[in-house]
Amino acid sequence: MTSKTSPESPLPIRTVLQMVGGWIGKLGTVWVEGQITDLSARGGTVFLTLRDPVANVSARVTAPRGVYEATVPRPADGARVVVHVKPDFWVNRGSFAFTALEIRPVGVGELLARLERLRQLLAAEGLFNADRKRRLPFLPGTVGLICGRDSAAERDVLENARRRWPAVRFKVEEVAVQGPYAVGEVTEALAKLDADGDVEVIVVARGGGSLEDLLPFSDETLVRSVAACRTPVVSAIGHEQDSPLLDLVADVRASTPTDAAKKVVPDVGEQLSLVRQLRDRGRRVVSGWLDREMSWLTSTRSRPSLADPVRELERRAEQVDALRERTRRSLTSSLDRAGDDLTHVRGRLVALSPAATLERGYAIVQRPSGEVVRRAKDVAPGALLTLRLPDDRLTVRTEPAEYEPTEIAPAEKPAEDKSSKPRKSRKKPESPETS
Known part of the structure; x- marks a missing residue:
């Protein structure tokens, strides 16, 4: 149309x-x-x-x-x-x-049912998870505060925070905290403080009230805005028994605005006391360590090796002399035993030698070819024989004679020296035969 x-x-x-x-x-x-x-x-x-x-x-x-x-x-x-x-x-x-x-x-029951459905929806999206919550800075330079105009919550936060840490600074955004304009104004103030680079933590504070008065702090738009903030947010809404959804999504929940001031800034008195305790503890630790090291040093200096270093060298020299003398005695004893063994073996060899038998008056009868004559019947009359004596040789000619067998007694064995330990011979020496 x-x-x-x-x-x-x-x-x-x-x-x-x-x-x-x-x-x-x-x-x-x-x-x-x-x-x-x-x-x-x-x-x-x-x-x-x-x-x-x-x-x-x-x-x-x-x-x-x-x-x-x-x-x-x-x-x-x-x-x-x-x-x-x-x-x-x-x-x-x-x-x-x-x-x-x-x-x-x-009614209140219907409001609570709506809030419960919204809470379950936001929880399913992970907005209330503990792993997404951030820790508050230890000492923020500037604190953002969102509160009502000339409200008791504002005075509680400012006075308690400055009483605990006088140097703390605040940026206050006064907004409507109930009624139809509350959600929009609180959301706008939250975005403004979050965009300020000097603000390190944001506190949303409001005093107690009825369920209807606190409904703006359970609004879905405000809850999602808090979840999207880059700056840590502290929720201080109502009293201990009040629990709007803002408490669940905030990084830290404070039971009251006064409790929020305690959580945001440390107490200067407590921190000074803690510094004194840590300083005393550090002093005791260092003093104890120095005492232990001095005790160890005194004990080390009192040891003989450091108290009289020359005495240790002398002791080592005495040990070297004793070992040298012990070695000399051991070597001398070993040489003496070896010499005695050699003498005993030599005596046995001399006693068993044919020359020793010849020294006792025996002679070895040999043919000119060097063959030893063992029986008289094996020698023809008039044959030339050589008699081997201890020092020289003698050539003789045989005469015809009647053969008479003669038994030769075995040579006496030399007496053994009981003071020595000669080695046992496996084969007994044979006595030489004479003609």
């Missing part, structure tokens, strides 16, 4: 508004959720504004007094409600509003 309009043939405003009203009327009735603000009643009609819990969006709603009073409990400003509405467009004024057909308050 708009294609048929032109500057020469425009549509009347009433026609356009009627068309808008017709389009809106096609929407029909819908259920919507929001937070009530600007609640007022005039006559038989109740007027209120329904704000989106996350975005900065609102719409006017009119409800007959009977519909409003039929709601149990009766809703007030700030209450979360679900409203069955019918969109209306007034052509005469060109205004838009919803007409409430039924109002249902959102």
Whole structure:
């Protein structure tokens, strides 16, 4: 229809508004959720504004007094409600509003069920895993603080942190911490502090409140923004029993804003005491080590090898002399025993030698060819024989004679020297025969 309009043939405003009203009327009735603000009643009609819990969006709603009073409990400003509405467009004024057909308050049980479903969804994505949480810096130079305007949480964090470490610096972002604007302002402040290179840790602080007051800190948009921060985030929302989803995704959870100040900065008194303890401990360790080394050095210096080094050399010289004398005695004894053995063997050889037999008056009878004559009957009369004596030889001629066999007594064995130990001979020497 708009294609048929032109500057020469425009549509009347009433026609356009009627068309808008017709389009809106096609929407029909819908259920919507929001937070009530600007609640007022005039006559038989109740007027209120329904704000989106996350975005900065609102719409006017009119409800007959009977519909409003039929709601149990009766809703007030700030209450979360679900409203069955019918969109209306007034052509005469060109205004838009919803007409409430039924109002249902959102109970605590339903809110908790929604939060539990959101918690399970975010946990499945790994946003609450402990391995993705970062450690806080030991002594941050600048701390970012997100809190309400002139709130007690801001004073608790600043005063306790400066009492613990007076040199700490803060960058404070004051935002709405409840209501429809809380999520947007907190998310914007978080992004601003995260982009600041001087800020080393961010604290999100708020005092206690009801479940509805703390709902912005369980919003999915804010939780995902905290998970995406590069700067460590400390959550200090409500009291110990309060547990919004921001506590689960933050790197560190503090039970109260005062506890957050204790976790962010160290106590200068405690650190000085720790330094003194470590210094004393180091002094004791070094002193003990020096005492042990001095004791070892004194013990080493008192040893004879260092107290009188020449005495050790003399002792070693005495050992060398004793070993030399022992070696000399051992060698002399070995030579004496070998000499005695040699003398005994020599005596035995002399005693068993044919020359010794000849010295006792015997002679060896040989033929001119050198053959030894052993029996007289083997010699012919007139034969030349050689008599071998101890010192020389004698040639004789035999005469005929009658043969008479003679028994020769075996030669006496020389007496053995009992003082020596001659080696035993396996073969007994034979006595020489004489003619």
